[in-house]
Amino acid sequence: MTAVRALVTGATGGIGRAICLALVEQARRDGADIRIAAAASRPGPALDALVAELTAAGAAATGVCGDLTDPDSCAALVAQAGEFCGGLTLLVSNAGASGPGRLADLSVEQWDATFALNVRATWLLARAARPLLAGGGSVVAIASMSGLHPHPGYGAYSPAKAALTMLCRQLAQEWADMGIRVNTVCPGMIRTPLTEAVYRDESVKAQREVLVPLARIGRAEDVAAAVAYLASAGASYVTGQNLVVDGGVADHMLALIPGRPQKAAAT
Numbered sequence: 001m002t003a004v005r006a007l008v009t010g011a012t013g014g015i016g017r018a019i020c021l022a023l024v025e026q027a028r029r030d031g032a033d034i035r036i037a038a039a040a041s042r043p044g045p046a047l048d049a050l051v052a053e054l055t056a057a058g059a060a061a062t063g064v065c066g067d068l069t070d071p072d073s074c075a076a077l078v079a080q081a082g083e084f085c086g087g088l089t090l091l092v093s094n095a096g097a098s099g100p101g102r103l104a105d106l107s108v109e110q111w112d113a114t115f116a117l118n119v120r121a122t123w124l125l126a127r128a129a130r131p132l133l134a135g136g137g138s139v140v141a142i143a144s145m146s147g148l149h150p151h152p153g154y155g156a157y158s159p160a161k162a163a164l165t166m167l168c169r170q171l172a173q174e175w176a177d178m179g180i181r182v183n184t185v186c187p188g189m190i191r192t193p194l195t196e197a198v199y200r201d202e203s204v205k206a207q208r209e210v211l212v213p214l215a216r217i218g219r220a221e222d223v224a225a226a227v228a229y230l231a232s233a234g235a236s237y238v239t240g241q242n243l244v245v246d247g248g249v250a251d252h253m254l255a256l257i258p259g260r261p262q263k264a265a266a267t
């Protein structure tokens, strides 16, 4: 039974909310005390509702706010979270945004903003949290399958998520001697407010599902379960890893090449 002291960014988003709830549920099962600082870009009813939901579920919870593209905000969020929680055992760097755009057309400002949110914020949050996490804490960042495979139209997002994965591998090596583990979770196609507009179109949803070996679009809870595992004592020997949660879709490309043997007939 170990106390959980967590800062979760992007907490009011689809995946962030599910992560907060999964951490509270895991703590309940483990009989562990849990305190969570749920971070959003700004105050509002969504953050208030999440804090109330986490409190009702048994956590001590607070909302903290700041723009993660601002370096000073990253340090301030960690300081507020550390103060509320009485230390930190876990940083979940989940906030992110895709910002579509082709490389031929992207402005330098768009490129920099995408990297500031999806990569630099994780480095700055983790660096600020490092003294608090020392001696058994961990960091989990949310990458993307777009960081594993080029994704035309996501000219800055794909490189940013690829950089995030390497950043976390790098941190894992540099901070292992302090007892800090650092891992990423790499979602595939997940239905959240970020992607809801796409899945409201039933025909697009069906076309996407066909591409997934496990035959469904992912849920925020699928990603949250992977985060909860990496944050748990069960992953205490796991660091520098990228856990892909995509129903098999990213590895499925070669199966789509025409003229090759298809699945063996069922016996």
Ligand SMILES: NC(=O)c1ccc[n+]([C@@H]2O[C@H](COP(=O)([O-])OP(=O)(O)OC[C@H]3O[C@@H](n4cnc5c(N)ncnc54)[C@H](OP(=O)(O)O)[C@@H]3O)[C@@H](O)[C@H]2O)c1
Residues within 6 Å of the ligand: 009, 010, 011, 012, 013, 014, 015, 016, 039, 040, 041, 042, 066, 067, 068, 069, 094, 095, 096, 097, 098, 117, 142, 143, 144, 145, 186, 187, 188, 189, 190, 191, 192, 193, 194, 195
């Ligand atoms: N959904 C998918 O299919 C999918 C697939 C692969 C990877 N991912 C990754 O998973 C993570 C969560 O995505 P999601 O689907 O849950 O998206 P979401 O519902 O849009 O949530 C993203 C969260 O990021 C926060 N955020 C955005 N810009 C911010 C900023 N400048 N400062 C502080 N917070 C900021 C937002 O907070 P506010 O609402 O307070 O502004 C929002 O709650 C992201 O890193 C995303 O790239 C998602």
